Amino acid sequence: QGDHEDILVGIEEIKGELSKYEHPYFIIDLMYWDRHTPKEKRKLALQLNQSYGLIRDYLWGERLVLTWLNKRAESSMHFPLQRITGFRGPTHKFLAENGIIEATLLDLWAEEDIRPEELTSRAFIIGGIVDKTGDKKGATPRIGEKLQENGIRVKRRRISLRGDTVGVPDRINLILEILLKMIFEGKNMEEAVLEVQ
Numbered sequence: 001q002g003d004h005e006d007i008l009v010g011i012e013e014i015k016g017e018l019s020k021y022e023h024p025y026f027i028i029d030l031m032y033w034d035r036h037t038p039k040e041k042r043k044l045a046l047q048l049n050q051s052y053g054l055i056r057d058y059l060w061g062e063r064l065v066l067t068w069l070n071k072r073a074e075s076s077m078h079f080p081l082q083r084i085t086g087f088r089g090p091t092h093k094f095l096a097e098n099g100i101i102e103a104t105l106l107d108l109w110a111e112e113d114i115r116p117e118e119l120t121s122r123a124f125i126i127g128g129i130v131d132k133t134g135d136k137k138g139a140t141p142r143i144g145e146k147l148q149e150n151g152i153r154v155k156r157r158r159i160s161l162r163g164d165t166v167g168v169p170d171r172i173n174l175i176l177e178i179l180l181k182m183i184f185e186g187k188n189m190e191e192a193v194l195e196v197q
């Protein structure tokens with residue numbers, strides 16, 4: 001009986017170790033790339049550049065995915081695109097091709113905060129959106145709808161500071177950094193937000 005329990009505990013430990021190697025994809029959805037002004041595109045490209053640096057600090061470049069890439073968007077990037085995963089099609093197609101049917105969309109309009117137990121998601125999606133003109137309000141939920149229309153189960157989750165998104169930076173690279181700190185450094189949401197502010 002005792003041996004049997006030891007074996008079961010051992011199996012659980014091995015499973016825990018293995019799951020550490022199933023790293024998630026961090027997807028930046030560029031569906032709205034062409035809706036940006038030239039100045040917004042420059043800012044977006046800068047935030048993507050910073051996201052590339054971050055992913056290499058925590059994981060490796062290939063885990064950062066840019067979807068909806070086209071020639072125009074590619075020519076604006078200032079980092080080696082061959083070191084990340086560039087995908088020319090829609091996000092749902094990337095997920096389907098990788099056998100992922102459920103993903104977490106980081107969405108400032110969501111009603112629920114992301115919970116610690118949800119950090120095991122296989123894919124986190126951040127909207128590749130920069131707002132300077134105010135015509136992209138609510139664009140992130142639209143990304144979620146598009147995924148759902150195409151058969152992906154989407155969990156829309158928010159990052160908040162004491163229950164409010166005011167005080168949470170909305171730059172793509174900072175949202176990514178908050179997530180990485182929560183997943184790989186075990187920080188809680190408040191600690192992670194305060195550290196990137």
Ligand code: SAM
Binds near residue numbers: 139170
């Ligand atoms: N105007 C856009 C909208 O209304 O959806 C805002 C986009 S925001 C500048 C860029 C991306 O950062 C969003 O698509 C979302 O993925 C992420 N984001 C920003 N703030 C967030 C928050 N508080 N919680 C979760 N995700 C957030």
